[in-house]
Amino acid sequence: MVINYSNLKKNKEKETWRHTLLLSFQSLGVVYGRLCTAPLYVFESIDPKDIKSANEMHELFSFIFWTITIIPLLKYACIVLRADDDGEGGPFALYSLLCRHARVGLIPCNKSSVKNVNHEEDTTPSKVNLETKARQALEKHKSTHYLLLFLALLGACMMISDAILTPAISVLSAASGLGRSLTKISVKFFSSDETKDHVTDILKKYVPIPAACTILVCLFTLQHHGTKKIGFFFAPIVITWLFFISGFGLYNVIHSDSQILHAISPVYMFRFIKKIKIRHWKLLSSIVLSIAGSEAMFADLGHFSKKSIKITFVCFIYPVLLLTYAGQAAFISKYFGSDEVFHLSESIPDKNLQHVFAVLSLFASAVGSQATITAGFSIINQCQALDCFPRVKVVHTSEQILGQVYVPDVNWVFMALSLAVTIGFHDITQLGKATGLAITSGMLVTTCLMSLVIALCWEKSFFISLCFLLFFGSIEAIYLSTSIVNFFRGAWCLIILFMLFMTIMASWHYGTLKKYKFDIENKVSIEWLTDYSPALGVARVPGIGFVYSDVDMGIPAFFSHFITNVPAFHQVLIFVSFKSSPVPYIPENKRYLIGRVGPKDYKIYRCIVRYGYCDNVRDTDDFEDHIISSIGEFIAREEYDFEALASQEGKMIVLGSSMEDGNALIPMDESIPTLAASESKRNLLDVASTSHPVKRKRVRFMLPPKSPQMRPAVRQELQEIIDARESGTAYFLGQSHLLARKGSNFFKNFLIMVYVFLDKNSREPPVALNISNAALLEVGTVYTI
Structure with missing residues (x-):
């Protein structure tokens, strides 16, 4: 279900007495x-x-x-x-x-993302007041x-x-x-x-x-x-x-x-x-x-x-x-x-x-x-x-x-x-x-x-x-x-129910928080990928690679583990992470934070997707299209705001996901069956040429008409994004296995044991719900906590 947030906000503001009476009737x-x-x-x-x-x-x-x-x-x-x-x-x-x-x-929160969006949000007295002793x-x-x-x-x-x-x-x-x-x-x-x-x-x-x-x-x-x-x-x-x-x-x-x-x-x-x-x-x-x-x-x-x-x-x-x-x-x-x-x-x-x-x-x-x-x-x-x-x-x-x-x-x-x-x-x-x-x-x-x-x-x-x-x-x-x-x-019955649900919630929060901290502590710098990896004979293959992790700076440990064993990554690489915010909803025009990772020649980008606790953004069919469109808009804007969008890690810009308003990449609807959607993955893994019937994405992109305001270098980079998209897309997901360190106390072992059990029996990560098996790569990593 695709939800229009702007219309929803207008409906809330224009709530009539008739609508109020209707809701009152339903509330009964x-x-x-x-x-x-x-x-x-x-x-x-x-x-x-x-x-x-x-x-x-x-x-x-x-x-x-x-x-x-x-x-x-x-x-x-x-x-x-x-x-x-x-x-x-x-x-x-x-x-x-x-x-x-x-x-x-x-809750893990990306401080850099918060810093970059502060100027976009409305300033209210509660956000600019002096620090109180209670606070x-x-x-x-x-x-x-x-x-x-x-x-x-x-x-x-x-x-x-x-x-x-x-x-x-x-x-x-x-x-x-x-x-x-x-x-x-x-x-x-x-x-x-x-x-x-x-x-x-x-x-x-x-x-x-x-x-x-x-x-x-x-x-x-x-x-x-x-x-x-x-x-x-x-x-x-x-x-x-x-x-x-x-x-x-x-x-x-x-x-x-x-x-x-x-x-x-x-x-x-x-x-x-x-x-x-x-x-x-x-x-x-x-x-x-x-x-x-x-x-x-x-x-x-x-x-x-x-x-x-x-x-x-x-x-x-x-x-x-x-x-x-x-x-x-x-x-x-x-x-x-x-x-x-x-x-x-x-x-x-x-x-x-x-x-x-x-x-x-x-x-x-x-x-x-x-x-x-x-x-x-x-x-x-x-x-x-x-x-x-x-x-x-x-x-x-x-x-x-x-x-x-x-x-x-x-x-x-x-x-x-x-x-x-x-x-x-x-x-x-x-x-x-x-x-x-x-x-x-x-x-x-x-x-x-x-x-x-x-x-x-x-x-x-x-x-x-x-x-x-x-x-x-x-x-x-x-x-x-x-x-x-x-x-x-x-009344003792309630205590049993409380212990059951509190154990589930506490274990899941503990395991998620520890896994996040492990990713932060074991991530590698971008220099490892851009400077050191060529010495390992790392090759670039056609296509776009989406790397999903909770790390918002640096390279996640599971991807560096993958590069070490399979020395290749895609022509365009996009590191994607989801960050929950303690608000119900994040407007579409403030949802995506786009930045560049490393020098321009490497074509590596980072996208942070912010969402509220009532948002449902990770299982939409056009999610990939929104990210690519936002990156195209980022490339077009970068030449006008070079100082703010320098290649230094952590510098990002807030971009909307509405492709119709973009002036960098023009979307074209298409739904043609093809057998080549997973070609980049086959090149990457050097597997047999046997293909699986899949469907090409419904949206293709094209460059806007030539304009003297857009430099040739920008058009070239946008064209490379389009060519990489046409070559295929692969998705990298980290598959974590949590283990308690030897000598850990009973309480810690119990929480991790419960978390592992819940993780194995819960649903797959939402981002993987609409990804075909032919384009999905899961990299296993052992987390010793």
Whole structure:
């Protein structure tokens, strides 16, 4: 999918009220499904034995009211949503903001590329402000860099774990309601009490699990349709569900206990806190489930817009949820003493409508899981782009909104783990404790990173940043402690998931970082290739050679190893490296950095491709054409800016990839089948003349008309580029094999072992996806770390 970034930016700037309303409608089926289905299991996850009086229900509702008001409304809707990173949200979006405003990133970054593009970017006050003490402290101590990365990974792990636990608890809760509904219908056909009890036990025991598993499989199977289609399909279900439960909530407030509205007063909370005991802490661990899905409001930001998410929550979701919880608490307080009253279905007075509720809750529970699943895809996409997650396929499901992604490999892993959790626990109470711990941990991470964003990015006073941290952090810390109290009642499941995903992320980041450092330390200078290699009898063969590596200066170790064993390289050599930037997107006119390596006579160039964590630039079919066109433009400009573009290593220029605007090489579309595309590789390796049928590139280049403004030397060099392209293209990739040095500690050996396993079982590097085997050369190198 080719995405037009300029049109996308214009669409964002010209967002109309109609488009906002459309996104608000879609967000109901994606972002808010989790918040809207929380009433299914908030009170149901409470052990009825822990409630001693009806007055405690008033106190718990007071906690629900103020928790929803403070966290989703005040924190996320009013404050955190403003901290988007060019439309993207989540813990890694906050981390990328900090990396841009302070030198705290651990991701390998090309300093020369950053230096060359600074003058191209807009200057904002945040980039030219004086160094603050907080920024200096963060940049000075390396430990703070690791701490920030750990916080970002921790928040990502919590979101991913939540994407596994939420479908399990939501669907299982709805399936339990279906089991109770079937029980009430079936017992009418039996007269014997013993038979009724037997049938009731069978239905309650064997119906929920199969029903929940079936719904989970269907839910994850639908994910490939994309956020837009799922949003349109799920939004009517959420709207119907909300009107249904809020309508009966209003009925119960009026007919069951209208005094519940007095519990809005914070006095009821203070009464509860005044008599706090371990039993009360356990109750609060269930109350925190009422804000489950709040983090998705920020993590799913890339799929929608700030305005649409905020309008939907403030005008619709917030009042409806409060009315629903008020009605449920009023019903429980009136009929206190029965275990069944804690189920939401029991608060519906009409028994026939309870059966309708059972069916509707099944659909609503599936929708409720969508928010965290979609957020999980966004987080995985961001982590992968910043080298913190193994290579997986990412599918962009929208041409207008780049944040709408689908990750097939991760989707099936989510489904398998969610099914395992559902079958393994088959208990809503234990799943609720694990989910509560994931929710509070993720929110606390966001609060910590957000407080730094307020100080460093928004340039507010340290006092404001500290107040934000203490106010929201203390509330979330209280809820976090309540979840830890229930560690052995199900919360331990989250720790296992956290260790699994943290091991994967940490190992991949460690291996990638070590491999990058090994390449930097073992690279050879350009003089080795231009001066020393002719003494080895190195020959130049026709064609263009693309050498892909992470090294942005010098010659990568694997290529020098190749030259030593096969003393030949191409007539035109292009060293290509990809550099991730801690921003969502890099515009096309700032994506390619072109420079010359060595003297002009050697025709060796370097191209650095910059991309954001939401870009998808490495698997496009016309990628090679963009690089060649940019090099042609570089050659044409070089004569006018010789001092800035001298042959000294590291001097580069930012060039766009739009070939239509270039005045050096004129593209011509062509798609003629040929057998000569891999000729340069055959010359290089001196293999047999047997050819494989391939297709010549669709784009050929020609020189512009003769002009007195273009020197003959420039035209000659451009013609040599065209001739080399016609002779064929070969691609060099380094195939690394990591080994731990003898005597390394267990932790280091374990990380490298996990990285090697992930590297072998993950997808091939994106740059190799569209390269035919006839033109691809992989050079193996052993990296001893």
